[in-house]
Amino acid sequence: MSIPSFVIGIAGGTGAGKTTIARLITQNVGDSVARIPIDNYYEDQSHLALEEREDVNYDHPSAFEWDLLRRQLSTLLEGQPIEMPTYDFEIHNRTDETVRVEPTDVVILEGIFALSDEEINEMLDLRLYVETDADVRIIRRIQRDVIERGRDLEGVIEQYLSTVKPMHEQFVEPTKKHADLIVPEGANSVAVNLLAEKIHAEVGGAAGRDWERTVTEEALADQLVVDPDE
Ligand SMILES: Nc1ncnc2c1ncn2[C@@H]1O[C@H](COP(=O)(O)OP(=O)(O)O)[C@@H](O)[C@H]1O
Numbered sequence: 001m002s003i004p005s006f007v008i009g010i011a012g013g014t015g016a017g018k019t020t021i022a023r024l025i026t027q028n029v030g031d032s033v034a035r036i037p038i039d040n041y042y043e044d045q046s047h048l049a050l051e052e053r054e055d056v057n058y059d060h061p062s063a064f065e066w067d068l069l070r071r072q073l074s075t076l077l078e079g080q081p082i083e084m085p086t087y088d089f090e091i092h093n094r095t096d097e098t099v100r101v102e103p104t105d106v107v108i109l110e111g112i113f114a115l116s117d118e119e120i121n122e123m124l125d126l127r128l129y130v131e132t133d134a135d136v137r138i139i140r141r142i143q144r145d146v147i148e149r150g151r152d153l154e155g156v157i158e159q160y161l162s163t164v165k166p167m168h169e170q171f172v173e174p175t176k177k178h179a180d181l182i183v184p185e186g187a188n189s190v191a192v193n194l195l196a197e198k199i200h201a202e203v204g205g206a207a208g209r210d211w212e213r214t215v216t217e218e219a220l221a222d223q224l225v226v227d228p229d230e
């Protein structure tokens, strides 16, 4: 393993395809890549009742525990493991469990605010902003939040109009200026293949030698079907 790791930040609006890209570009690299979803660093809200947690603005930077994220990212980059918090969207809170993340050749930091903190930006080697039209993003978000995050249509629309959209315009979209690359439409096969190639080059070793460019448009479409049982 090389120290420091090669660190990729993936930012962009909700539903842009950040998580999907992170998943696709890290296929077949095994344990050589660590994925850090910034959602895991939402502030612990155990002191609030569920009804109060439902009303929090989750699209404002202050909803996140930045100190913990900065600290844990630098620990990883110094070659030490971390105990990453985990998050449950259904209860709007952290879970009691943490996941041990070992230092790896490549670290992927992914979330709406991946490019918004100055200190974290300095730790990133490659800054990506995933740019997808707002109408596509809200359609994806409705589908995902209802199927995977225990929400209903009315709630998703209400939250989108009251906080998600205005906060996106005020805080998320402006971080595009920090990006090295802008990825249109989320997981497009050219971008996925280029990024996968870069990751395999950084990882090297056995995983690198085995790598083949297999993500065609058709293969990608198959992998983007939402499976309600997943
Ligand atoms: N390129 C794409 N084409 C079609 N659906 C996509 C694409 N990228 C993501 N999705 C779907 O949209 C939803 C949101 O994508 P996700 O990657 O979770 O976005 P983000 O992490 O940016 O919020 C998921 O259900 C995912 O399967």
Ligand SMILES: Nc1ccn([C@@H]2O[C@H](COP(=O)(O)O)[C@@H](O)[C@H]2O)c(=O)n1
Pocket (backbone or CB within 6 Å): 013, 014, 015, 018, 019, 039, 042, 058, 059, 088, 089, 091, 092, 093, 111, 112, 164
């Ligand atoms: N309890 C929560 C916490 C966050 N959200 C929403 O998640 C979005 C960020 O995650 P993406 O995977 O969509 O990038 C953000 O827009 C928050 O509104 C939530 O709904 N509930």
